Amino acid sequence: MSRTPRISAAILAITLTTAACSGSGAADTAKDGKPAVIAAFYPLQWLTEQVGGSDVNVSVLTAPGVEPHDLELGAHQVAQLEDAALTVYIKGVQPAVDDAVAQDKSFDAATAVKTLPASEHEEGHDIGYDPHLWLDPSRLATVATKLGERLAATDPAHAQGYRDRAVKTAGALGTLDQEYAKGLTTCETKTLVTSHEAFGYLADRYHLKQIGITLDPETEPSPARIAEVAKLAKDEKATTIFTESLVSPKVAEVLAKEIGAKTAVLDPLESKPSGDYLSAMRANLKTLQGALGCTT
Numbered sequence: 001m002s003r004t005p006r007i008s009a010a011i012l013a014i015t016l017t018t019a020a021c022s023g024s025g026a027a028d029t030a031k032d033g034k035p036a037v038i039a040a041f042y043p044l045q046w047l048t049e050q051v052g053g054s055d056v057n058v059s060v061l062t063a064p065g066v067e068p069h070d071l072e073l074g075a076h077q078v079a080q081l082e083d084a085a086l087t088v089y090i091k092g093v094q095p096a097v098d099d100a101v102a103q104d105k106s107f108d109a110a111t112a113v114k115t116l117p118a119s120e121h122e123e124g125h126d127i128g129y130d131p132h133l134w135l136d137p138s139r140l141a142t143v144a145t146k147l148g149e150r151l152a153a154t155d156p157a158h159a160q161g162y163r164d165r166a167v168k169t170a171g172a173l174g175t176l177d178q179e180y181a182k183g184l185t186t187c188e189t190k191t192l193v194t195s196h197e198a199f200g201y202l203a204d205r206y207h208l209k210q211i212g213i214t215l216d217p218e219t220e221p222s223p224a225r226i227a228e229v230a231k232l233a234k235d236e237k238a239t240t241i242f243t244e245s246l247v248s249p250k251v252a253e254v255l256a257k258e259i260g261a262k263t264a265v266l267d268p269l270e271s272k273p274s275g276d277y278l279s280a281m282r283a284n285l286k287t288l289q290g291a292l293g294c295t296t
């Protein structure tokens, strides 16, 4: 997993301060009697809104456009976490959140599914697993079900609503999962060369192979590493280097040029897309099918 400083610390701090104090905080929204539920970053926000419905007030810690791995919390947000009925997060994505959540009032989505080992090029983490589990719709469906149970326990008066919406959400994710499985069955290449090793779960689920091109997230990869990945990509007949919208595509472009490949944007959904989780994942599927030469 990459923790590249994608936005300078100063800009990040300003953005977060603004976001923290302009939005509806947990303390305000609790007035209507609904539980305040905090989602750490976008995919969990989407999931919590689907499952929580109108029975909860959902707020998100990571403002749109901010790279969630780099999130720092202001005092206002730490207070918000303390006041919330529940915080939905994934341990290992955001060290600041890991440190601040109240263990008895939090739901760690990584505990709901079978995790995969951390990428070999990952740095700066000691959790031992890859946290990008939301990029496998089938795992996210399992998280939806368990989140429904957790919300039912937190707010028993509305238990049935949480369970019903969890079933519906898991169903929608199951449909997406089937579209992926079908759409990625027959492809010219199954190798995913990416600048952010966020797609391990997606690769695991749909029998693709992920090659990450960033060795050290703090710096540009060395010429030796670029040459090494270029060889791998050539051997695997990769025609596309995948980049993401929050990151400078420079490294990917250098590499693509080296091997005569194209670049394409694959959204790791760490920040809010223009549509929602489902539509962004469907756009990702289209991109993958085109780039990997899949027949449908």
Ligand SMILES: [Zn+2]
Binding pocket: 001, 002, 069, 132, 196, 197, 198, 268, 270
């Ligand atoms: Zn990531």
